[in-house]
Amino acid sequence: MAWLRNRVRAARLLAVCACCALVGGAAPTLAAPPPRPAPEPTTEAGRTLKSLLDTAALGSAATYAHLGLRAGAGVLLFYTHNDYQPIWTQEAGWNQGATEALELLAKAPEYGLCREDYQWKQLRGLPDSLRQLAGNRQRGPLLADFELRLTDALLRYGIHLRGGRRLAGTLAPEPAGSSSAEAASRLRTALAAGSLAGFVAESEPTGRAYQQLRRAWAAALAAACPEDSARLLTGGQALFRQVAINLERLRWEAAPDSEYAVVNIPAFQLQLVRGGQVVQTHRVVVGKPEMPTPTLDSRIIVFVTSPEWRVPYSIAVNELLPEIQRDPGFLADNDYELRNAANQRVNPWRVRWQRVTPETFHYTIRQTAGRSNALGRVVFYFPNRHTVFLHDTPARTVFSRPDRALSHGCVRLEKPLALAAYLLRREGTEATLRPALSGPTRHEKRRFDLRRGLPVHFRYYTCAGENGQLRRYADIYGKDQALLDAFFPPQP
Structure with a gap:
């Protein structure tokens, strides 16, 4: 009950501060009136909500902090559009x-989220809290507090479903900002349609993928089974945690293209997706842990x-x-060419390799096209700062x-x-591929520029x-x- 009494005191104190600011505060500065002022609430509950959400006395940040609202801007917008009338409560309690x-939050x-992030246990305890309160003077502030915090919980739920609980790349908490206004709009639309599931x-x-x-x-x-299902839904369960963090990764992504290639690095797999359907699947080889393949977005x-x-x-x-130092013939055996800084071919047998160190290695090595070439028969390029690409082997x-x-x-491709x-x-030029890979010129380099290109994502x-x-x-x-x-x- 200590938590309950603190919440009631905070709500009543904030309402008093807001009212004092309205009747006894400093003289207002001259400012243009809002174009369409919200009508005055017609019920006591509505006036209480409006006074609680009035940020004039303390400022928006302090007001929302007093109320325990994490998506305060969205909450204010939600009730402004509803003329400050309660949505979830009535005089007898919740509706x-x-x-x-609350079933939605449960x-x-x-969805890979945790009920505790939305104060689910505290919110569902309102009936018990009301029964323990003596007198009607405390019911109004408690109902108003419940009303605001349930809306706040739902908005944060919507924000997390849409874009995740953390900022991609930094893991910093996601600031509500404009996303709370978008969530408020979606919530109003769903309520108007009579479906919170919407x-x-x-x-x-x-x-x-999501x-x-x-x-x-x-x-x-x-x-x-029910017992195992309940266990799977707890934050301490390893499978739930693994699902949760991967759903979070998927929420960080931009809206998908209608057609794209995606490499899932831990799955060692590339898929071609068109219209939501997988049309090709390839096994791939990715970077070793000490040379990891990066995540990226680009276009082939x-x-x-x-x-070459x-x-x-x-x-x-x-x-x-080290191979060349043991046997300079290693280069010719594997179709490598040694070139100096002037791009001139060098005879590897005339180099004193035992004197060459990584610091004094002033050569470049190229491998010509052919059966031994590490890139195989074809290599696919896409702009990226990591200089990685897809290729045969x-x-x-x-x-x-x-x-x-x-x-x-780089990523080696099975097919x-x-x-x-x-x-x-x-x-529309598929027929041009076969001549490039067969016949007497099959080892002749040929470039295929793509007018359309194809989005590619490494995940x-x-x-x-x-x-x-x-x-x-x-x-x-x-x-x-x-x-x-x-x-x-x-x-702890």
């Missing part, structure tokens, strides 16, 4: 709408057949130099391995010609949904822990 709202774990549906992301994971999580809960704009590989300096000095057996975090950061054919089919999901089934993947780069610590901090 049927409040019951439905389902938060089904508020959730309009708030959730529409992307395929919807697939949400449905797979719902199917897992439905398939479990060109691919090259029979490419310019070996990156780090690979040249760390991996190839001559090492085909690697795709049968379950753990495929083996590359230097690159199928992707190339798909891209050219979109351009990191350790949990995903596919055909109604949950799929869990190893956290190969150890990225999950930071999110788990942010969302589920250890309890």
